[in-house]
Each structure stands twice: as C-alpha cells, then as structure tokens.
Amino acid sequence: METITQIDRSRLKELLDSETKRFADEHKKSYELYQRAKQHFISGVPMNWMVKWAGTFPLFVEEASGAHFTDVDGRRYLDLCLGDTGAMTGHSPAEAVAAIAEQAKRGLTYMLPTEDHIAVSEELARRFKLPYWQMALTATDANRFSIRLARQLTGRSKILVHNYCYHGTVDETFCTLENGAEKPRHGSLGPPVDPALTTKVVEFNDIDALEIALATREIACVLAEPVMTNIGIILPDPGYHKALRELTEKYGTLLIIDETHTICTGPGGYTAAHGLEPDILTIGKPIASGVPAAVYGFSEKIADMVAAITSTEDCDTVGIGGTLAGNALSVAAIKATLEKVLTEDAYAHAIPLAEKFARGVEQVIEKHRLPWIVKQLGCRAEYWFRREPPRNGGEAAAAVDAELDRYMHLAALNRGILLTPFHNMALFSRAHSEADVDEHTRVFHESVRALCGDA
Secondary structure (H helix, E strand, O other), X not given: OOOOOOOOHHHHHHHHHHHXXXXXXXXXXXXXXXXXXXXXXXXXXXXXXXXXXXXXXOOOEEEEEEOEEEEOOOOEEEEOOOHHHOOOOOEOOHHHHHHHHHHHHHOOOOXXXXXXXXXXXXXXXXXXXXXXXXXXXXXXXXXXXXXXXXXXXXXXXXXXXXXXXXXXXXXXXXXXXXXXXXXXOOOOOOOOOOXXXXXXXXXXXXXXXXXXXXXXXXXXXXXXXXXXXXOEOEOOOOOHHHHHHHHXXXXXXXXXXXXXXXXXXXXXXXXXXXXXXOOEEEEOHHHHOOOOOEEEEEXXXXXXXXXXXXXXXXXXXXXXXXXOOXXXXXXXXXXXXXXXXXXXXXXHHHHHHHHHHHHHHHHHHHHOOOXXXXXXEOOEEEEEOOOOOOOOHHHHHHOOOXXXXXXXXXXXXXXXXXXXXXXXXXXXXXXXXXXXXXXHHHHHHHHXXXXXXXX
C-alpha cells in the first residue's frame, strides 16, 4: 500500500513564519505605502478583498508588461494571476494599447454608438452563436441585468445558483447551503433580504436536486458557470449540461451561462467548445484587455421578448444599463482584443503552457507522495490539497486549507511568482513562455521539499 506523506503542521508554521519575515524584509517601500494608504483607505486597500494576499500587506505595483510586473521595491515577478483573469491577455497587449490610445484622442465616451459597436457585436455573435448583445462595465452588472430581464420575462421571482458559486457582487448569489437550507454566504455583508427569499441553491452536478428545485416553477433563471472556477476548477459530469438545458426548458426557466472565467477554454469559451445553448450569456474581465467592460448576449427568442417589453418612454428607468456602459474607449478595447489578442493562435500558445504546468506540478506531487491533485481548464490550471477531484462546491470548500494555501503562495511570491490569491490557480497568456512554466515548477518543488523536510 502506498505511503502518503503527511504534512507536519509545526514545520508548516515555522516555514510560514520564516516566509512572512522574508516578505516584510524585502518589501520596505510597499510597507511604507501600505501604512500611508491606511490613513484614507479601510484596511489600507482600495477594495476590501485586496487584503487577501499572502503577505501581511499587499505589494504596490510600479509597472507591468506581458507576463511580468515590477513592484515599487524594484522586484520583478512572473505573473500567473493576471489580475485574476482581468489581464488574461497578458498586461497591456500592444494591439489593444494602440486602439485605446487612438480612441482616447477621439473621445472617451459619447452615450452614442460608434461603428466599433457593430464590429464587436458581429464578432461576439460569431464566437458565441447568440445573435443579439448589450453592454455593461462589469460581469456583475451583466449578470444583474440578465437576472432582472429573466424575472420580467418569466414572471418568477427566484434564481438558482450552484453552491459556492461566484458571479461577481450580485446580491442573490451570495447564498450557500447549510444543512440543506439556503443561508447567506459566510462573510456576506448586509444582505438586502434573506437570500432564501430570492435564491435556490443546489450542488453542481446534482441533477436530481436541480429538477426538484426547477419543478416548483418559481425559478426565473439558472445562473451558472459552465465549469465552476472560483472555488477551484470543478468540471461538469458527463451529461450534466445536457440535463441542465433540458430541465430548464421543461420547467420554463431561462439559462444564463457566465463565461467570465471559462473564456480560458477557447475563443468562444466553454459554450462554443462544448456546443452549449444558453438563453443568455454573460462575460466581462478579459474581453477588453483590462479596461472595464462586459457584454451579455441573447438568443433570438429572448431578444424578441425583451424588445416586446421595452419602450422608448421608459428605457431610462428599467434598472438596466448605465451612462458609461458601452463607452467608446471600452468598445475600442473590446474590438482590438477580440480581433487581435484573444485569438485562436493565442490559445494555441497558452493552453499547452497550462498543460505543461499541470504535468510539472503532478510530477512533484508524485515524487513526494502527497495527497494532492491538479486540475486544468484551457489556459487555467491549479493544484488542490485533496486526493480526489471535488464534484461540487461543498466538497471543494471542505478541502480548503488556509494555512497551507498561504505558505505555498508566500513561498512562491518570495521567489518571484504571483499566484491568484483566492486559490492555487495559474493563468497563462500568449505572453508566457515554457521557461516561465519551468521556473514555477522549480519554485514549487523547492517549496514542497521544505514542507516535506527534504530541503
């Protein structure tokens, strides 16, 4: 019987203390700026979740280009986070930068369309096979607007999401299962209403639970990532998406697919790669190379229904849209990104790098007989501290080891590699190289050897 290496928690604590001290010693200027920032930012950061980095304070960035960035202390890093997908193109791709600069000379926002809007809609329709589109500034807004439309079109009040999903800061989605009942997700601040009144939660891949929930005919829409990503990569069981589509149609529920992270699968996301047929599709973050932008698309049936319920007189009070949504600068960036950056060639370069990353990590895990696994989706890959792949969010959440997470992240950061802060994920772009992957494998191996007492 194979002997599995057990983590020595006292050793882990010693290593974490040592890495924390090293981080503080090597980032004096970031620390000074952090102290200054605390005078006017809550917790010293402009957004609350920026506190969740492996060090005791965040790095302050000087500049970034391609697959690397440099902090204010002059240290250069291999970036495998890429703005948690916002910079999935690599930082400041030349084609997008040129388009942004050119549009900036002609005006940033008009509250009127440009020819770029048409080109973007045509390309989105080609990629995702949905004929009609609208624009927003974030995927959160695209999801929120889509939910409002679904409620209006179906006359139903509730939505359905998967346990431990993430769809931005949409109120209804901060809801998890506790002993089979819907409860506010831990840490959720000031829910406007009890989420049990707005949301039904089921585990990913649980077709029986899905049908029981939909059979009540109170669900306006299912909002789902085609592959769960924010609690780690959780792949659908064979047949799950077929059942999801059939059951939503059977019970008159709209299906909204959120491709914001799963666009890592390919140019048309998981939807195009696997022939999904959503009623509405949402996507934000990377489609404008880091400039705030999002879109949401509709089937012809849904577009006709939306057109029938909207009027010119009331179009500014429907709770959908925004003055800056679809601004000229964002749309110019989307056009350049779709046409010249997030291309077939870019994915053909980036996806093999994620595969190489997974192989390298797996080899280290096997060498040290650790009960860990690696998962990969397109140009995204990550490792887990458990022996079997989780099938749903509940199983994934139960495997979280915050102390071990922090050690692996901080050890990588102190050796010049940034991982995504919320889990052990690496994202690859056309700007990355095989040498970058090899460097991660080396650093990962060094960190594991120290953890296992082999250093």
